[in-house]
Amino acid sequence: MLAKNSDVMVGVGLRHPHFADILTQSKQVDFVEVHSENFFGQGGAALSMLTQVRDKYPVSLHSTSMGLGSVQNIPMSYLERLKKLTQHIDPFLMSEHACFTWGQQQGQLIHSGDLLPIAHTQHNLTVMCEQIDRVQSFLGRQLIIENVSAYVQFAESYLSEAEFLAQLCRRTGAKILLDINNIAVNSLNFEGGNIQQSVSDYIDELPVDSVAQIHVAGCSAPLPGELVIDDHACPVSDNVWLGYEQALTRFGAIPTLIEWDNELPEWSVLVNEANKARDIAHAVSARKNT
């Protein structure tokens, strides 16, 4: 059953191997999310398929290369391509990460190829607010900013990531994309691994009206002594589902996305994960109404 007006919208990350499934099967999810940069090419089969999907489903554009936390300005060539895609697809949500990607090597602007974490300081808050203001003005759209999983920490940080994001939203009008799995990964890697406590602490720092989308995902178990890598290659874990329930209880019926990027399963597996999210949302909603 799909979302009614009062229910949570549940979508899945759409990757190329599933284009035929989504275009030929009956509607089983409420929206899809794609990585913007995969559709930056001029024309071509991928954009044509996405245009067909757009006629059937609301689309969320999730960017992964903008680097809003970068001290270096985001190149205009990138923003122009994103604007063109935005105008073509008319997404119902647009999101990016609270990270940096741009820097310099040997005097040249380079892209890091990764979502690199930032130190949570007032200085970096100002840098990122300026970048978001610039991008939102250029695109004429509100951005939703996602918390990231990280594998290193900065000694310079003195704000929590949640407090950083809350201030960011207040100053720019952007909203938060709350990734429950990223909180879980950071909890396991840096905070002792009490995921429920980490999620609880995180969401308590966010204003109730600040979250516009939720991501849930699963990741592979690490080898003994290794860090957990956020590979989006597994079903959503029980701990992340519990964290999702906590988040819905605090923030209400927020559009929710199932992310799965590696070791892609059959389309039906993604649909089943979406149904799990919908069941949890119904249970939370029913509990709130009693």
Next chain:
Amino acid sequence: MIELSSSEHADNEQQRLLDVIWHDESPVRDKSGFEAQGIDIYRRNLLANAQRALSISFPTVFQRFSNYLTVM
């Protein structure tokens, strides 16, 4: 580029992280401020992305030299 004071330029933690991912051979916490285990993850991802890009853009070149492109 957003203007930084000279002290902030000198201690730009973003550049420090990029430098250690791209150049340093064996980061140690007391030198770079970052744990080697985390830096290794970013390095492996950087190399994997580069290999994937090469295999898509220049598949023949990738096939010829893929044995030499081992993940660190």
